[in-house]
Amino acid sequence: MSSKTTILTGLRVNNDLHIGNYLGALLPMIDLAKEHADDYQINLFVPDLHSFTTPIDHSRLQDAIFDTVSNYIALGLPIDHENVHVYRQSFIPAHSELALILSNFTGFGEMFRMTQFKEKGRSIVAQHQNTNIEPSDTHEVEDQSDTTIRKTEENGSVGLFNYPILMAADILLYNARYVPVGDDQTQHLEFTRDIAERINNKFEQELFVLPESVKHQHEFFGKDQGLRVRDLADPTKKMSKSDDTGKGVIFLSDNPEVARKKIMSATTDSYEDVQYDFDKRPGVSNLLDLYTLFGGSQHEFLGQVQYGPLKSAVADKIAAFLGEHQQMRSTVKQATVESHLQHSEQLMNQIANRHLYDVQRAIGLRR
Numbered sequence: 550m551s552s553k554t555t556i557l558t559g560l561r562v563n564n565d566l567h568i569g570n571y572l573g574a575l576l577p578m579i580d581l582a583k584e585h586a587d588d589y590q591i592n593l594f595v596p597d598l599h600s601f602t603t604p605i606d607h608s609r610l611q612d613a614i615f616d617t618v619s620n621y622i623a624l625g626l627p628i629d630h631e632n633v634h635v636y637r638q639s640f641i642p643a644h645s646e647l648a649l650i651l652s653n654f655t656g657f658g659e660m661f662r663m664t665q666f667k668e669k670g671r672s673i674v675a676q677h678q679n680t681n682i683e684p685s686d687t688h689e690v691e692d693q694s695d696t697t698i699r700k701t702e703e704n705g706s707v708g709l710f711n712y713p714i715l716m717a718a719d720i721l722l723y724n725a726r727y728v729p730v731g732d733d734q735t736q737h738l739e740f741t742r743d744i745a746e747r748i749n750n751k752f753e754q755e756l757f758v759l760p761e762s763v764k765h766q767h768e769f770f771g772k773d774q775g776l777r778v779r780d781l782a783d784p785t786k787k788m789s790k791s792d793d794t795g796k797g798v799i800f801l802s803d804n805p806e807v808a809r810k811k812i813m814s815a816t817t818d819s820y821e822d823v824q825y826d827f828d829k830r831p832g833v834s835n836l837l838d839l840y841t842l843f844g845g846s847q848h849e850f851l852g853q854v855q856y857g858p859l860k861s862a863v864a865d866k867i868a869a870f871l872g873e874h875q876q877m878r879s880t881v882k883q884a885t886v887e888s889h890l891q892h893s894e895q896l897m898n899q900i901a902n903r904h905l906y907d908v909q910r911a912i913g914l915r916r
């Protein structure tokens with residue numbers, strides 16, 4: 550096992566990446582890799598086995614993997630650095646085996662408490678019924694859990710239900726200490742710590758390094774960690790790749806002018822002026838946050854009576870970012886991506902198999 554502290558994150562390839570993925574998960578990782586790749590092992594993996602928890606177009610999966618990794622390179626990930634690893638989960642079979650092992654130490658009730666499968670289940674249910682989720686419903690996810698769970702049982706898969714177990718395997722296999730994820734993954738990270746600790750205690754050895762608590766993760770990554778970029782059309786929910794309309798989602802592949810239109814028609818509120826208040830005024834607060842995250846200073850807009858100038862300013866920043874990014878993205882070659890993936894996968898298989906063997910031995914599968 551590498552003696553360096555491992556930092557790991559993965560982004561599903563079920564759709565194009567959006568600015569929430571970029572700001573919440575990718576940017577902290579890329580910034581860190583740019584500055585500190587000498588000091589850490591940095592794993593940015595493609596969780597391809599997580600692709601099927603919500604319905605996808607299977608014929609597009611290979612292109613989506615290539616697109617995602619190309620985005621990493623275009624966004625400045627120092628992929629040639631010897632401590633930076635980009636690999637596909639399904640090319641390292643130890644992920645699946647460890648997940649199967651972990652599932653036997655996971656309580657059914659424990660998985661049941663995870664809120665994300667309920668939320669995802671809801672959107673699958675909504676897709677099936679061809680209806681949109683009413684904004685106010687988002688708050689009722691937990692309250693309505695019985696109905697939601699019943700509907701999720703009908704329309705969602707076991708893979709969706711127990712994907713936090715595979716996610717825990719993804720993290721624990723490499724003894725990752727820091728896992729930059731958006732706020733929506735906090736509960737899964739806590740679960741990862743719980744299961745690691747439980748197994749370490751049961752077998753009386755440090756089989757797994759516990760990832761740091763969410764609080765320490767925040768400290769390590771600074772303010773971008775725990776970020777939740779909101780959907781522009783419905784700011785009560787987070788921006789999501791699997792959103793079926795895409796109206797409130799800015800994809801990294803969006804034509805800058807299309808992105809501009811989405812921002813200009815963002816839902817705000819009917820108050821009189823621009824103020825920051827995430828609970829009462831999620832739409833305008835989201836725009837203010839985006840403006841800051843793309844390098845602006847929101848103070849210029851606080852107190853203004855019109856929302857138009859703020860929207861235009863955010864649209865300018867994001868359109869410029871997309872234009873530049875897409876230009877870089879178009880220079881990345883498929884052969885470059887493929888050779889990087891294969892190189893990392895060879896190395897990661899060695900690390901993962903060695904660790905898996907220790908686990909197999911501890912639980913009695915090997916002598």
Ligand code: ATP
Binds near residue numbers: 562572
């Ligand atoms: P899906 O709807 O298919 O789950 P997603 O948009 O939630 O897609 P994921 O692949 O599940 O994206 O998540 C990749 C990473 O991006 C995770 O670390 C997640 O926490 C982060 N992330 C996702 N959405 C946001 C968001 N709106 N704001 C900040 N971070 C986000």
Ligand code: MG
Binds near residue numbers: 733
């Ligand atoms: Mg998600």
